Amino acid sequence: MIRFLIFACGAAVLIAIGLHGAITRRHLVRQILALNVMSGGVFLLLIAVGARNADPEPDPVPQALVLTGIVVAVSVSGLALAIARAIHARTGNTTLSEEELE
Amino acid sequence: VIALLVVLPLAAGVGALVARRLGRHIALLTVLACVAVAVYTALQTLRAGPLVHRLGGWGSPLGIDLRMDGLAAVMLLMSTAVGVATIVYARGYYPPTGDERAAGGGFWPLCLLLIGALNALFLSGDLFNLYVSLELVSISAVALVILSDDETALPAAMRYLLAAFVASMLYLAAVGLLYAAYGSLDLVALGERITREPAALVAVALISAALLVKTALFPVHFWLPRAHAAAPAPVSALLSSLVITASYYLFIRLWSGPFTTLVTPVAGQLIGWLSTGAIVWGSIQALRQQHLKVMIAYSTVAQIGYLFLLIPFITALPEPSAGAEIWRLQAWNGGVYHAMSHALAKAAMFLAAGSIVHALGSDRIVGISGIARQLPITTYAFGIAGMTLIGLPPSGGFVAKWLLLSAAIGSGQWWWALVILIGGILTAGYIFLVLGQELSLAESDHEVQLAPVPRSMEYAAMALALVALILGVRVTEPLLLLRVGFPFAGG
Numbered sequence: 266m267i268r269f270l271i272f273a274c275g276a277a278v279l280i281a282i283g284l285h286g287a288i289t290r291r292h293l294v295r296q297i298l299a300l301n302v303m304s305g306g307v308f309l310l311l312i313a314v315g316a317r318n319a320d321p322e323p324d325p326v327p328q329a330l331v332l333t334g335i336v337v338a339v340s341v342s343g344l345a346l347a348i349a350r351a352i353h354a355r356t357g358n359t360t361l362s363e364e365e366l367e
Numbered sequence: 368v369i370a371l372l373v374v375l376p377l378a379a380g381v382g383a384l385v386a387r388r389l390g391r392h393i394a395l396l397t398v399l400a401c402v403a404v405a406v407y408t409a410l411q412t413l414r415a416g417p418l419v420h421r422l423g424g425w426g427s428p429l430g431i432d433l434r435m436d437g438l439a440a441v442m443l444l445m446s447t448a449v450g451v452a453t454i455v456y457a458r459g460y461y462p463p464t465g466d467e468r469a470a471g472g473g474f475w476p477l478c479l480l481l482i483g484a485l486n487a488l489f490l491s492g493d494l495f496n497l498y499v500s501l502e503l504v505s506i507s508a509v510a511l512v513i514l515s516d517d518e519t520a521l522p523a524a525m526r527y528l529l530a531a532f533v534a535s536m537l538y539l540a541a542v543g544l545l546y547a548a549y550g551s552l553d554l555v556a557l558g559e560r561i562t563r564e565p566a567a568l569v570a571v572a573l574i575s576a577a578l579l580v581k582t583a584l585f586p587v588h589f590w591l592p593r594a595h596a597a598a599p600a601p602v603s604a605l606l607s608s609l610v611i612t613a614s615y616y617l618f619i620r621l622w623s624g625p626f627t628t629l630v631t632p633v634a635g636q637l638i639g640w641l642s643t644g645a646i647v648w649g650s651i652q653a654l655r656q657q658h659l660k661v662m663i664a665y666s667t668v669a670q671i672g673y674l675f676l677l678i679p680f681i682t683a684l685p686e687p688s689a690g691a692e693i694w695r696l697q698a699w700n701g702g703v704y705h706a707m708s709h710a711l712a713k714a715a716m717f718l719a720a721g722s723i724v725h726a727l728g729s730d731r732i733v734g735i736s737g738i739a740r741q742l743p744i745t746t747y748a749f750g751i752a753g754m755t756l757i758g759l760p761p762s763g764g765f766v767a768k769w770l771l772l773s774a775a776i777g778s779g780q781w782w783w784a785l786v787i788l789i790g791g792i793l794t795a796g797y798i799f800l801v802l803g804q805e806l807s808l809a810e811s812d813h814e815v816q817l818a819p820v821p822r823s824m825e826y827a828a829m830a831l832a833l834v835a836l837i838l839g840v841r842v843t844e845p846l847l848l849l850r851v852g853f854p855f856a857g858g
Contacts, residue, residue: 280536280540283536284533287529287533293525296529297529300529300532300533300536303533303536304536304539306540307536307539307540307543310540310543310544311539311543314543314544314546314547317547326546326552327543327546330495330539330542330543330546333495333499334539337499337502337535338536340506341502341506341528341531341532341535344506344509344510344528345525345528345529345532348509348513348521348524348525348528349525351513351521352521352522352525355518355521356518361522361525361526
């Protein structure tokens with residue numbers, strides 16, 4: 266149980282760092298990286314859930330969830346990086362401009 | 368058979384990616400087949416009750432179950448109808464030329480992927496499957512937005528993607544918590560085991576927050592107006608009608624299913640006040656816009672508020688009186704009915720706006736004066752769709768608002784009735800602003816030659832608007848279907 270709590274707390278810290286970074290950073294690549302830190306935290310939480318029992322054999326279901334979650338996170342990151350590159354190529358900006366719609 | 372609703376569009380999406388030239392035909396055939404399957408399975412649901420299909424014969428704890436009850440059935444019927452009209456429209460919007468970009472090369476596979484993901488979401492019965500389909504919906508929606516030539520599309524898509532990513536991670540964390548506490552992801556099994564404890568409450572809060580971001584309920588709607596306005600017209604229609612309805616569907620499914628024992632009346636009232644904020648803020652912003660598509664996008668922000676107005680009623684404490692079941696049913700029907708008629712009408716409106724922009728080459732509202740003479744069918748479609756949004760009889764929107772009003776009066780929560788009525792007046796304001804311009808007799812400065820609008824585009828918008836109208840005339844059948852698997856029956 267102690268081990269589970271250590272991992273769960275670590276996961277919570279990672280999620281908080283990632284969320285903070287995604288909100289406060291302006292550079293798009295930094296935002297994408299921050300979100301990946303956050304997803305790392307979520308995956309850690311799921312892995313910890315899978316190993317929460319003292320059994321030597323971990324629960325396979327959360328591991329399957331993490332596997333799918335990684336696939337999703339990779340594809341979202343890939344798409345996000347492609348869009349960031351396109352924004353940079355077209356406007357030279359590395360951030361999202363803040364001006365309002367007229 | 369219901370597995371076809373998921374397999375067909377996904378397989379066809381791959382097919383359209385391989386055979387680029389045939390994409391437009393593959394897409395049309397696939398959505399027509401989906402409509403046929405959706406109607407067939409909906410009739411079966413109506414006759415024999417909820418359908419369950421075990422993929423690969425594995426069964427609930429290990430395999431993936433697809434479930435179809437009344438709510439899923441009406442959502443599927445609505446989304447396949449919007450899908451057909453949008454694809455017919457897109458065949459005119461993207462003419463078959465040698466130029467791949469102008470012919471919408473990327474649109475067809477992504478659109479099929481989106482439809483397949485939506486169908487999977489409506490049919491899924493476990494939290495993780497729902498997560499995967501929700502992600503598929505978001506990714507294909509973002510990819511569709513960047514098909515636009517509009518220079519604001521890229522930043523808008525980026526903002527949308529970042530918001531969706533944060534939301535999906537919160538959702539996944541909550542899935543982990545729920546699995547840790549109850550050892551199941553199945554919605555039914557979860558509903559039986561869940562109890563009031565900190566882990567479950569945190570999970571409910573995380574999932575609700577994630578879904579509110581994805582549905583863009585005020586005040587987390589910031590990504591929506593730009594993304595929906597910058598996308599190409601057929602994409603705007605799909606996003607504003609189907610994509611937000613999908614995450615809304617998941618929200619009400621969870622709050623009426625496994626989470627019923629955890630959500631309190633206070634939480635319900637809070638959602639109600641957020642809805643009020645959405646209706647007022649979205650409508651006022653819509654009134655202030657000078658661009659047609661941005662205005663319609665803000666109208667979506669406002670209408671999302673109406674969708675969530677059913678929440679305060681289903682979270683109210685069950686009362687011993689016999690009346691509670693009646694107004695709860697009314698609120699449920701009203702909310703879902705509003706989701707359906709809004710989806711149809713909003714898609715019609717975005718398609719009509721797309722035709723106007725196509726003809727004029729600009730979407731400034733002042734520029735469209737007198738367009739009714741050149742595009743009478745489109746103007747008519749816009750008007751009928753507007754009628755549904757305002758809630759004028761005899762439209763689907765009227766029925767929905769009537770049901771919600773009855774629930775508000777019946778349950779003694781009269782303040783929501785005020786919100787519904789004020790929202791209607793504001794909606795009428797911005798709809799008539801545009802219609803007034805369109806019908807204006809003043810000689811306009813149309814020295815600019817209007818680009819010809821293909822007939823299929825005009826009629827596709829018209830057809831959707833008419834379906835939204837018919838929902839107001841034929842009420843019995845959809846409501847009977849919705850009764851199948853009604854979550855609060857006898858409870």
